[in-house]
Amino acid sequence: MTPWAWGAMRACEGAQTSRPAGLARFLGQAHDAGAGWIDCADIYANGRSEALVGEALARDPGLRGRFQIIAKAGVVLPGPNGAGTAHYRNDAGHLRGQLEASLKRLKLDQVDLFLVHRPDYLMDAEDTAGALKAMISGGLTKAVGVSNFSVWQTDRLQRALGAPITANQLEVSVLATEALDDGRLDQALADKAQVFAWGPLAGGRLFDPDDAAARRLRALLARLAGGTDAEAVAGAALAWLAHHPSRPIPILGSCRIERLAAQVKAAASARITPEGWYAVLEAARGARVP
Numbered sequence: 560m561t562p563w564a565w566g567a568m569r570a571c572e573g574a575q576t577s578r579p580a581g582l583a584r585f586l587g588q589a590h591d592a593g594a595g596w597i598d599c600a601d602i603y604a605n606g607r608s609e610a611l612v613g614e615a616l617a618r619d620p621g622l623r624g625r626f627q628i629i630a631k632a633g634v635v636l637p638g639p640n641g642a643g644t645a646h647y648r649n650d651a652g653h654l655r656g657q658l659e660a661s662l663k664r665l666k667l668d669q670v671d672l673f674l675v676h677r678p679d680y681l682m683d684a685e686d687t688a689g690a691l692k693a694m695i696s697g698g699l700t701k702a703v704g705v706s707n708f709s710v711w712q713t714d715r716l717q718r719a720l721g722a723p724i725t726a727n728q729l730e731v732s733v734l735a736t737e738a739l740d741d742g743r744l745d746q747a748l749a750d751k752a753q754v755f756a757w758g759p760l761a762g763g764r765l766f767d768p769d770d771a772a773a774r775r776l777r778a779l780l781a782r783l784a785g786g787t788d789a790e791a792v793a794g795a796a797l798a799w800l801a802h803h804p805s806r807p808i809p810i811l812g813s814c815r816i817e818r819l820a821a822q823v824k825a826a827a828s829a830r831i832t833p834e835g836w837y838a839v840l841e842a843a844r845g846a847r848v849p
């Protein structure tokens with residue numbers, strides 16, 4: 560399973576990742592374990608996560624070249640103490656301003672991929688597409704894509720762009736299988752877009768002892784992995800994901816390097832047959848395939 564992406568959403572909370580020196584060490588080890596991407600967003604810890612990643616990259620000049628960096632914008636969180644309403648803004652001025660602020664925090668001139676974080680029901684696709692094209696022509700990002708867009712929303716934006724969208728970040732895991740049926744993975748395959756899977760272990764829900772679907776899945780994944788420990792279960796869940804023909808790149812969110820390394824190692828040795836893949840799908844949905 561190479562390369563995988565590391566998600567910086569929880570970076571400020573992890574004992575190994577919440578300080579620049581620790582994060583620089585963590586990223587070096589993550590790269591040794593096969594990580595090739597760092598997934599950032601302006602809203603993660605209100606910009607503090609990007610600033611932390613920027614500090615870590617600046618500490619070790621060799622690090623930047625080992626990772627491709629993803630930035631995302633378009634979500635506006637409520638103010639302090641929950642004042643105001645969370646909303647989405649995919650207008651050109653907002654996206655451009657947020658990417659410039661992200662680059663400043665990351666201490667970079669350019670990211671490798673900029674994604675529109677969420678569909679904005681008020682989006683003017685031509686305006687958004689204009690901003691995305693200008694980001695590429697201005698050298699702020701090498702490529703652009705979407706996240707959490709439906710097939711129709713992606714289609715609308717790529718028509719305005721006049722070019723296929725080459726990256727799509729969406730939730731998909733053994734506990735979130737909607738993208739298998741709603742056309743998003745098929746669209747990515749047809750358009751040769753790279754899929755990035757956020758929450759590939761369902762944000763830790765896979766390990767919840769009180770969750771009935773997760774319990775069912777753990778038992779089956781352990782059988783497929785030939786081991787009952789959490790790493791073997793996680794590895795089989797990641798191998799299940801990687802088995803889909805769209806070959807999603809998982810964005811792993813753990814902030815413990817030993818855990819990440821064990822999970823990706825277990826994924827590489829898990830063997831998934833077509834029958835086993837469907838057995839996982841049945842266990843996920845609690846229903847037989849027709």
Ligand SMILES: NC(=O)c1ccc[n+]([C@@H]2O[C@H](COP(=O)([O-])OP(=O)(O)OC[C@H]3O[C@@H](n4cnc5c(N)ncnc54)[C@H](OP(=O)(O)O)[C@@H]3O)[C@@H](O)[C@H]2O)c1
Nearest residue numbers: 566567568598757758759760761762763766789812813814
């Ligand atoms: N585009 C979007 O809208 C969107 C939305 C959400 C997330 N994302 C991106 O996707 C990344 C990953 O998402 P995610 O964090 O949900 O990924 P994940 O890998 O599914 O979940 C990581 C969480 O699971 C926990 N975990 C992992 N292994 C465990 C185990 N064996 N036992 C108990 N807990 C375990 C981790 O805790 P420890 O840290 O303690 O190991 C962490 O809290 C984020 O960082 C972000 O970059 C994008």
